[in-house]
Each structure stands twice: as structure tokens, then as C-alpha cells.
Amino acid sequence: MIKQQGLRAGIKSRQHGAVAIIVAICLVALVGLLGLVLDLGHLYVTKTELQNAADAASLSGAKELNGRLTGINNAISKAVEAAGRNKFNLQSQALVISSADIRVGACHTSGCMVPITSITTDALAANKTFLEVNTGRHNLGTWFAQVLPSIISNMATSAVAVAGKYAADITPIAICQLANPGTTNELGYERGVSYKVSAANPIGPGTMYWIDPESATPGNCPVTNTNAGRPYVCAGKIGFTPVVGQTVNTNSGNSLGPFFEALDSRFDMYPSSAQCDPATAPPDANIKEYVPGSAPGLADQWMGTDPVQQSITFVDSATNGACKPNKPCKAKPYSLRTATDYGVLWAGNRPSGATVAQWSTLYNGNTATSYPETSPYAQTSGDFFTAPAVAHRPGIPRRRVLNMVIVDCSAAGGNCRPVTVLGVGRFLMQRKASLPNSDKDLYVEFGGLLPTPLPTSDIKLYR
Known part of the structure; x- marks a missing residue:
């Protein structure tokens, strides 16, 4: 018994410190x-x-x-x-x-x-x-x-x-390079002169060139033949950056009515068919139209020779005669123009450094009277200014200025056809493209090429 107790005590003694x-x-x-x-x-x-x-x-x-x-x-x-x-x-x-x-x-x-x-x-x-x-x-x-x-x-x-x-600041519309009219021009366009976009194409009068707003890959046009392009027209943006020398995809088959209505969001017009939202496609700060006619704020108030048409006269590219269906048109050469061949001039732009005193020389006898410096469009009150609806004020200045790609249209148009980008031009919408005008078309006044090849764009992180 005593031996067992000693054994247990020895084992216990050896376990001291194990826990530690x-x-x-x-x-x-x-x-x-x-x-x-x-x-x-x-x-x-x-x-x-x-x-x-x-x-x-x-x-x-x-x-x-x-x-x-x-x-x-x-x-x-x-x-x-x-x-x-x-x-x-x-x-x-x-x-x-x-x-x-x-x-x-x-x-x-x-x-x-x-x-x-x-x-x-x-x-x-x-x-x-x-x-x-x-x-x-x-x-x-x-x-x-x-x-x-x-x-x-x-x-x-x-x-x-x-x-x-x-999201590049480009309206998804292409406009064709024009022939040299014999004046100072940029890819055929003269600053301060208005153009009917559907006349500036190789197909003939009446055709618009829309571009796919999501893809510049040849043959890949996910949007261009669908109404999904309208929001891009509303906002004046596309999902890629068009690069001079590369291509965009054009389409000449879109239904013009809803697309023109989408353009008119800049004039504070929002019919349901246009699918434009004032939050993402606000109106311009000045929605006054500049059109021929005799009323306060119209072009005859500053043009000495009253314009009888909206834009410059287009003629057949080969004969200089009247434009014909399915034949290329061009702006009438300068040497053949008279004062009545011009439409509404200088609504928002002018040639660099030009003054109203030069109108007679620049525009074959046309004159300017009571021209509102710096331009009618730049006014913030008076006959040449109209504010958007109270709910949409103050609007966004220069929303009516469309950045549009100028392309080489030497090949005929078609659906999802790649065309080469030659530049990006700034074009002021002088008037609405859709209602209430009976002549539904896009009339724009050229304001010059963008000073850099790439338009401004929204920037985002990719990875």
C-alpha cells in the first residue's frame, strides 16, 4: 500500500510544469x-x-x-x-x-x-x-x-x-465629306453656312446616314437597325470613340420620325415616341428656332437678303443641275452662287475672324443688318432667345450643337456598312427636325472641326 502511494507521488511529481x-x-x-x-x-x-x-x-x-x-x-x-x-x-x-x-x-x-x-x-x-x-x-x-x-x-x-x-459626345449621325466648294472649308463644309443633312450623301437627296452607337467593328451592328438607337440620339452620345482614319458602321434605313423627335429633345420636345427623358436629355438653354420668315427673332431680322430656304442649295455632283434621286449631290460651288442660294447664315457660327462687313464679299452680295453680336443663338434675352419650360430650366447651353462624324461616302450606303471617319464636326441645329415643321429634316449650321481628333467623352474604370 505504502509502495503504491509512493509510486503515485512520483508520477505526480514528474507531471509538475506540464500544464505550463x-x-x-x-x-x-x-x-x-x-x-x-x-x-x-x-x-x-x-x-x-x-x-x-x-x-x-x-x-x-x-x-x-x-x-x-x-x-x-x-x-x-x-x-x-x-x-x-x-x-x-x-x-x-x-x-x-x-x-x-x-x-x-x-x-x-x-x-x-x-x-x-x-x-x-x-x-x-x-x-x-x-x-x-x-x-x-x-x-x-x-x-x-x-x-x-x-x-x-x-x-x-x-x-x-x-x-x-x-460615352463619347457624338450624335449617332454621319454626314458625308463634300466637294471643295471653292472657299475656305473643312472637309467641304463652310463655317456659318447651313446644310440639309439628307442632301449631303452619295445616294441622293432624302437619305440620312445613322451610325451604330455601340459598335465600330465592321459587320457588327447590334443597334443600328432597331429603335434601341433612340436613347443615344436623345443624349447625343455613343458607346465608343470614333477615331479619324478608322471606321464606323452606317445605316440608311432607320425610321426618320421617332429619330427626328429624339433630336428635338434639344428644343424641349418630349413626345412618348421619342423615348427621351429630360433628366438625361435636357433641352438647350436657348430653344429659339432660326428659320426663314418674317417674325421677331427670325433670320430676316439680321439678314439683308431675306433667306427663302433653310440651307444652302445642293446640286447634282456631276452636272451642277438640280439634285436627282439616287444621284450624288453637293453644295453649289461658290462661283455659281447668288445671294438667294444661301439659307440662314450665322445663326450661331461664323468664319474665323469674319465680321458682318464682309458678308457682301463672302456671300455674293448678301448683307447683314442689325446682327446681334456675338450671334443670335448666343443671346440670353430678347427676340433671339426662348427659354425652355420652367420645369426644365435652365437647360444646358450648346445642347443643340451636335458633334457628328464626317465620313468618306465614296461608296454607296447600306445597312451596317463600314465607312472611314475623316473628322468630327460641330453642327448647330438651327430648327427642329420634326413637328411642327412640314419639311421634316435635319438642318445644321457648320461651326468647324473639333480641334483634336477625339471628342470629349465620359471616362470610367474598366479593371
Whole structure:
């Protein structure tokens, strides 16, 4: 009995400290796991900081891309500057990137991207509308995780962001390059002169060229033959950036009525068939029409030779006679014009540097009287101004100015036919395209080509 008691006492004596050892081992594991959680949290926060910096840098840089080398250089500067305003590693280190960390491309996928430093000419910059920023890998020392065996003592993370244009300020209408009229012109168009869009085409008078607002890929036209194009007409935007020298897809078969009604949202008209919403397609701040006629605010108040038509006379491209169905038309050559061949002039635009004293020389005897400087359209009160409905005020200035692609129409039109983009022009809608006018058509006054090949666009993050 005494022997058994001694044996038990010996065993008990040998177990002294075992609990302490177990607790010590558990504490090491617990501290290690706690450290791992903290270190992973550190990694996650740093990753988020780097991603935010990459996002900001790519957005800032992408806004500068304008199809020219100057835009490329500005994009580098803005992206580097935006990245430098951000910190990482729990806001303890400033992020530094360089041009070596930036790529650009014609689409947002990685396969489209090239180093931004490889873009050395305007030609190479022409279609670069997306910008990628890579922050590079940054090492982070662990705090507690290395207490555990086999746990790395350093972690690393990085971030990449791509931003680019997605909603270009382009009305989905194409207008054809015109023959040189013998005056100062841009792709055949003269500033301050009005044109009937359906006459400026190779098919003959009465045909409009609409462009697919979602795709520039030849043969791929998801919208152009459907009413789904109306919201794009309402807003005056398309889902891609047309690039000079590349193609857009045209269609000459759309129903004109609803599309013209969609254009007239700029004049504060919102019939249900147009599918326009004032919230996304607001009216212009000045909805006054500038048309021939004798009434306050009409063209005869500033034009000495009363216009008898809305736009310049179009003639047969080959004979200079009257336009004929299915035959190409052109604006009447300057040498053949008289004052009555002009429509409403200078409603919102004029040739660069021109004054009303030059009208007789510029327009074959036409004169200006009581011209409201700077233009009728620029007025904010009086006969040449009409505000939109109270519910839609103040409207958006220059909403009636349509950015339209000018294309090479040497080939006849058709459904989903690719045509080459030659430029983007600014055109002022002088009057409504639809009701209450009996002559339903789009009349626009040319205001010049965009100063850069690429139109302004909304910018968004892609990845």
C-alpha cells in the first residue's frame, strides 16, 4: 500500500510544469495566429490603398488622351501626379510611379496595351483611348506571423487599373465629306453656312446616314437597325470613340420620325415616341428656332437678303443641275452662287475672324443688318432667345450643337456598312427636325472641326 502511494507521488511529481508547457505552446500558436490575422489585414489595407491610387492615376491620365502626342505627354504627367498624392502601407509611404508603369491602348484589355513611352507621334496616339497604371510590387515586412515556423517574413502586393472613354459626345449621325466648294472649308463644309443633312450623301437627296452607337467593328451592328438607337440620339452620345482614319458602321434605313423627335429633345420636345427623358436629355438653354420668315427673332431680322430656304442649295455632283434621286449631290460651288442660294447664315457660327462687313464679299452680295453680336443663338434675352419650360430650366447651353462624324461616302450606303471617319464636326441645329415643321429634316449650321481628333467623352474604370 505504502509502495503504491509512493509510486503515485512520483508520477505526480514528474507531471509538475506540464500544464505550463502546454499553455506556453498554445500561447505561441495563438500569438502567431493573431499576428497572421493582423499581417493579412495589413496586406489587405495596403492592397486597397494601392488600388485606390492606381484608380485615381488611371482616371486622371485617361482624361488627357486626345488622339495626339500632347495628350500622351499630359496623361503621363497627370497620372504620375495623381499617384503621388496617394500613400500606402497604412499611409506611411508616398506612391511613386513613372512612365515605365503606364501603358495605353485602343481597347481596355491587356492585349491592346503598349508602353506609353512607345507613343512618339500623333499617328501612333490617334486611337489610344485607354490608359493602364501598374503600381509595381511593394514588399511589406510581417509583424507577428514570423513567430510561427514556416511563415514567410515578408509579403508583397500590387495593383493595376485601366480607365478609358466609354460615352463619347457624338450624335449617332454621319454626314458625308463634300466637294471643295471653292472657299475656305473643312472637309467641304463652310463655317456659318447651313446644310440639309439628307442632301449631303452619295445616294441622293432624302437619305440620312445613322451610325451604330455601340459598335465600330465592321459587320457588327447590334443597334443600328432597331429603335434601341433612340436613347443615344436623345443624349447625343455613343458607346465608343470614333477615331479619324478608322471606321464606323452606317445605316440608311432607320425610321426618320421617332429619330427626328429624339433630336428635338434639344428644343424641349418630349413626345412618348421619342423615348427621351429630360433628366438625361435636357433641352438647350436657348430653344429659339432660326428659320426663314418674317417674325421677331427670325433670320430676316439680321439678314439683308431675306433667306427663302433653310440651307444652302445642293446640286447634282456631276452636272451642277438640280439634285436627282439616287444621284450624288453637293453644295453649289461658290462661283455659281447668288445671294438667294444661301439659307440662314450665322445663326450661331461664323468664319474665323469674319465680321458682318464682309458678308457682301463672302456671300455674293448678301448683307447683314442689325446682327446681334456675338450671334443670335448666343443671346440670353430678347427676340433671339426662348427659354425652355420652367420645369426644365435652365437647360444646358450648346445642347443643340451636335458633334457628328464626317465620313468618306465614296461608296454607296447600306445597312451596317463600314465607312472611314475623316473628322468630327460641330453642327448647330438651327430648327427642329420634326413637328411642327412640314419639311421634316435635319438642318445644321457648320461651326468647324473639333480641334483634336477625339471628342470629349465620359471616362470610367474598366479593371
